[in-house]
Amino acid sequence: xxxxxxxxxxxxxxxxxxxxxxxxxxxxxxxxxxxxxxxxxxxxxxxxxxxxxxxxxxxxxxxxxxxxxxxxxxxxxxxxxxxxxxxxxxxxxxxxxxxxxxxxxxxxxxxxxxxxxxxxxxxxxxxxxxxxxxxxxxxxxxxxxxxxxxxxxxxxxxxxxxxxxxxxxxxxxxxxxxxxxxxxxxxxxxxxxxxxxxxxxxxxxxxxxxxxxxxxxxxxxxxxxxxxxxxxxxxxxxxxxxxxxxxxxxxxxxxxxxxxxxxxxxxxxxxxxxxxxxxxxxxxxxxxxxxxxxxxxxxxxxxxxxxxxxxxxxxxxxxxxxxxxxxxxxxxxxxxxxxxxxxxxxxxxxxxxxxxxxxxxxxxxxxxxxxxxxxxxxxxxxxxxxxxxxxxxxxxxxxxx
Ligand SMILES: Nc1ncnc2c1ncn2[C@@H]1O[C@H](COP(=O)(O)OP(=O)(O)O)[C@@H](O)[C@H]1O
Ligand SMILES: [Mg+2]
Numbered sequence: 001x002x003x004x005x006x007x008x009x010x011x012x013x014x015x016x017x018x019x020x021x022x023x024x025x026x027x028x029x030x031x032x033x034x035x036x037x038x039x040x041x042x043x044x045x046x047x048x049x050x051x052x053x054x055x056x057x058x059x060x061x062x063x064x065x066x067x068x069x070x071x072x073x074x075x076x077x078x079x080x081x082x083x084x085x086x087x088x089x090x091x092x093x094x095x096x097x098x099x100x101x102x103x104x105x106x107x108x109x110x111x112x113x114x115x116x117x118x119x120x121x122x123x124x125x126x127x128x129x130x131x132x133x134x135x136x137x138x139x140x141x142x143x144x145x146x147x148x149x150x151x152x153x154x155x156x157x158x159x160x161x162x163x164x165x166x167x168x169x170x171x172x173x174x175x176x177x178x179x180x181x182x183x184x185x186x187x188x189x190x191x192x193x194x195x196x197x198x199x200x201x202x203x204x205x206x207x208x209x210x211x212x213x214x215x216x217x218x219x220x221x222x223x224x225x226x227x228x229x230x231x232x233x234x235x236x237x238x239x240x241x242x243x244x245x246x247x248x249x250x251x252x253x254x255x256x257x258x259x260x261x262x263x264x265x266x267x268x269x270x271x272x273x274x275x276x277x278x279x280x281x282x283x284x285x286x287x288x289x290x291x292x293x294x295x296x297x298x299x300x301x302x303x304x305x306x307x308x309x310x311x312x313x314x315x316x317x318x319x320x321x322x323x324x325x326x327x328x329x330x331x332x333x334x335x336x337x338x339x340x341x342x343x344x345x346x347x348x349x350x351x352x353x354x355x356x357x358x359x360x361x362x363x364x365x366x367x368x369x370x371x372x373x374x375x376x377x378x379x380x381x382x383x384x385x386x387x388x389x390x391x392x393x394x395x396x397x398x399x400x401x
Pocket of ligand 1: 022023024025026027031032033034035056057058059060061062063064065277278279281282
């Protein structure tokens with residue numbers, strides 16, 4: 001009798017289980033796989049106070065990597081007195097937005113006491129008159145807006161704030177600046193960069209991790225000799241995760257939740273998703289939700305159709321914003337062409353002159369559709385590649401999707 005009860009409890013437990021796959025938010029712990037070398041590299045940089053710059057297309061795992069590396073580091077009982085400060089520049093559209101987010105995050109991360117926040121603003125940001133609004137829970141809600149005593153703002157005060165606080169609290173501070181590519185929108189971006197770099201390069205107790213997508217823009221910021229952030233830190237180009245780790249991750253996650261997937265099916269799924277971490281997790285999630293106990297080929301095919309349906313609205317938005325020659329270029333890419341500037345390809349796909357190709361490529365890179373990888377031009381995301389392939393195979397059928 002007891003035995004049967006156990007079985008029933010086990011079955012209930014399994015049926016109530018949530019999907020072990022997670023996407024669209026930063027992942028750590030059991031949702032995180034591989035990146036051992038990168039974690040080690042970050043750890044060394046934390047220890048040595050070295051700055052790091054991480055670049056990859058979006059959804060490859062930058063935010064997750066930094067978050068998890070920091071968590072693991074903080075778990076280490078021998079660590080120095082270190083404090084991470086996570087700053088998301090997603091909403092920063094100009095320098096003023098940046099200053100607000102930067103100051104608020106740093107003040108909050110170095111102390112949890114309201115009176116200390118106020119004191120720190122007063123002693124280290126003398127030229128700013130912050131308007132502090134407190135929310136219903138003043139200990140956690142706190143927003144700053146600035147009025148300037150003089151119309152001139154003292155930029156150094158803001159950029160040097162982390163170092164001042166690190167000294168005051170005898171801390172090593174690590175400032176993590178996510179979505180840094182948004183500097184692209186700042187009106188006087190170059191001037192802003194010069195000021196930031198001039199201040200940050202003198203910091204001894206503070207180090208910086210700067211990360212962002214838009215490869216062309218981030219590459220330009222950190223690799224061009226003429227740019228202020230040239231050689232700012234250890235450059236890490238984050239790649240997709242190797243197939244083997246993703247395969248193991250998927251098989252284990254199914255197993256842990258009482259379901260089975262063969263290594264063959266896992267491999268074909270991970271291949272189809274081109275080992276892209278976000279899309280492997282999304283596709284695996286759909287597959288997991290459709291599976292009672294065992295995955296088979298039919299379920300994989302069904303899951304792929306659902307996957308494409310979910311990605312289709314996003315794809316339609318992309319297609320609407322493409323010019324005819326950009327579409328033709330994509331058609332040539334899908335058809336396996338390599339020499340886009342050859343007379344034959346230009347003629348076959350009506351691509352105009354070879355000078356046109358450069359413009360088309362730049363536009364498609366800017367739109368996050370293609371990216372230049374060591375193996376050549378590739379689609380930034382597998383969903384987009386599959387949907388384009390179908391589109392060019394049969395545009396009419398495609399509309400029914
Ligand atoms: N190391 C990893 N292991 C497993 N999945 C990952 C890993 N890194 C990223 N992912 C998947 O990719 C998604 C996007 O990751 P994220 O860190 O937000 O990327 P980015 O910051 O580069 O845009 C996550 O929600 C998760 O599904
Ligand atoms: Mg991110």
